[in-house]
Amino acid sequence: MILFAKIIVTLGFLFAGFSFLFNQFNSRSSSKKVAFNLLVLICSIPLIYAVYTDKVENTAFIKLDIGLAYNLTWVITILVLLLAFLIILVNKRN
DSSP: OHHHHHHHHHHHHHHHHHHHHHHTSSOOOHHHHHHHHHHHHHHHHHHHHHHHHHHTOSSOSSOOOHHHHHHHHHHHHHHHHHHHHHHHHHHHHO
């Protein structure tokens, strides 16, 4: 139960980071919204795959530890948030 709570929190922060980044752009078309949602899904694949192979299958094509998947997802989340903050700083200077 705690594992799924951690997954939900991690994916929530990932989605919030991409939403924050999406809101920094001036033109928000539906194609950009679809692209950002697709990026969220792509960035969450390692975590979802690791949990799936850990809970459902014992044999996996790529052995990805849950800890490594969490670290990878958190690094991606931090990079997205840093990019959003940099865009804010550049926009405030102009």
